[in-house]
Amino acid sequence: MKSDCIQTTTCQERKKDPIEMFHSGQLVKVCAPMVRYSKLAFRTLVRKYSCDLCYTPMIVAADFVRSIKARDSEFTTNQGDCPLIVQFAANDARLLSDAARIVCPYANGIDINCGCPQRWAMAEGYGACLINKPELVRDMVKQVRNQVENPRFSVSIKIRIHDDLTRTVDFCRKAEATGVSWITVHGRTVEERHQPVHYEAIKIIKDNVSIPVIANGDIRSLKEAENVWHITGTDGVMVARGLLANPAMFAGYEETPLKCVSDWVDIALELGTPYICFHQHLMYMMEKITSRQEKRVFNALSSTSAVLDYLRDHYGI
Numbered sequence: 001m002k003s004d005c006i007q008t009t010t011c012q013e014r015k016k017d018p019i020e021m022f023h024s025g026q027l028v029k030v031c032a033p034m035v036r037y038s039k040l041a042f043r044t045l046v047r048k049y050s051c052d053l054c055y056t057p058m059i060v061a062a063d064f065v066r067s068i069k070a071r072d073s074e075f076t077t078n079q080g081d082c083p084l085i086v087q088f089a090a091n092d093a094r095l096l097s098d099a100a101r102i103v104c105p106y107a108n109g110i111d112i113n114c115g116c117p118q119r120w121a122m123a124e125g126y127g128a129c130l131i132n133k134p135e136l137v138r139d140m141v142k143q144v145r146n147q148v149e150n151p152r153f154s155v156s157i158k159i160r161i162h163d164d165l166t167r168t169v170d171f172c173r174k175a176e177a178t179g180v181s182w183i184t185v186h187g188r189t190v191e192e193r194h195q196p197v198h199y200e201a202i203k204i205i206k207d208n209v210s211i212p213v214i215a216n217g218d219i220r221s222l223k224e225a226e227n228v229w230h231i232t233g234t235d236g237v238m239v240a241r242g243l244l245a246n247p248a249m250f251a252g253y254e255e256t257p258l259k260c261v262s263d264w265v266d267i268a269l270e271l272g273t274p275y276i277c278f279h280q281h282l283m284y285m286m287e288k289i290t291s292r293q294e295k296r297v298f299n300a301l302s303s304t305s306a307v308l309d310y311l312r313d314h315y316g317i
């Protein structure tokens with residue numbers, strides 16, 4: 001596991017407990033777990049633009065525990081990277097608690113992915129199939145609570161909803177009873193992809209539990225974030241694609257400002273981001289501010305130096 005802060009003590013910001021943030025009455029703005037994308041460099045960027053809480057990409061707990069190589073490639077952090085939640089794909093209480101113990105000194109908590117609808121994940125017993133296995137979720141939560149000494153270390157879950165919402169409410173109440181710290185709800189069923197998000201379902205879940213709830217799905221601007229927060233009555237909002245398209249979204253920008261592009265270049269280069277990831281983020285964040293012709297040229301660039309030359313020549317960055 002690579003960390004710039006391995007020798008340093010717990011970061012000051014880590015004292016900013018997410019639970020306290022949820023109880024502040026302010027909108028808590030959260031960067032979603034995103035495989036390949038919500039890594040240290042991107043988290044550093046969105047934190048610069050008013051993001052309050054970040055998640056790592058989903059990490060398979062079994063691989064993380066078994067392989068040092070997996071740990072080094074999947075989890076990198078530093079002192080400024082907090083508050084931070086490490087999301088795991090897990091189907092085994094012992095492995096999850098081992099993984100939680102490893103990341104405990106570097107994170108504020110772990111999250112169990114109970115929402116991934118991908119076939120490979122469901123086949124392994126990870127992700128959204130867990131919304132139908134409340135006993136397994138209970139065992140995992142309890143085991144982490146027993147194994148991690150820090151009582152402030154959070155154990156949260158991220159779910160999708162059932163077709164029959166009473167089942168989701170029942171699942172969430174059971175999760176609350178087992179000691180889950182908060183619940184993020186992506187307001188779609190496992191089968192739904194681009195259908196409208198069921199914000200009313202998120203509100204019903206919020207009304208039926210006492211722990212914090214985060215609303216997720218199709219939020220593309222700060223205004224929309226505030227609107228979803230109001231209509232669902234939740235404690236925070238989580239955004240994935242909206243932040244890829246505009247990492248400055250939570251600071252109120254309608255589209256990515258050039259300063260944010262330039263910040264990404266500085267942060268990514270400083271932290272040593274692989275080229276594919278560096279370039280892919282730029283393609284996402286510049287999608288709206290480049291013409292079709294520019295995109296054709298920019299997207300075909302194949303080296304960091306070519307990208308830097310392009311940004312300097314076209315945008316003065």
Ligand SMILES: Cc1cc2nc3c(=O)[nH]c(=O)nc-3n(C[C@H](O)[C@H](O)[C@H](O)COP(=O)(O)O)c2cc1C
Pocket residue numbers: 032033034035036037056057058087113115116158186216217218219238239240241242
């Ligand atoms: C590229 C990408 C990677 C994702 N990876 C994860 C993941 O690792 N864990 C997870 O729980 N959800 C993952 N998701 C789902 C998002 O966290 C989020 O629930 C979903 O995209 C809906 O939010 P949005 O409308 O703001 O994008 C991913 C989504 C995208 C677009």
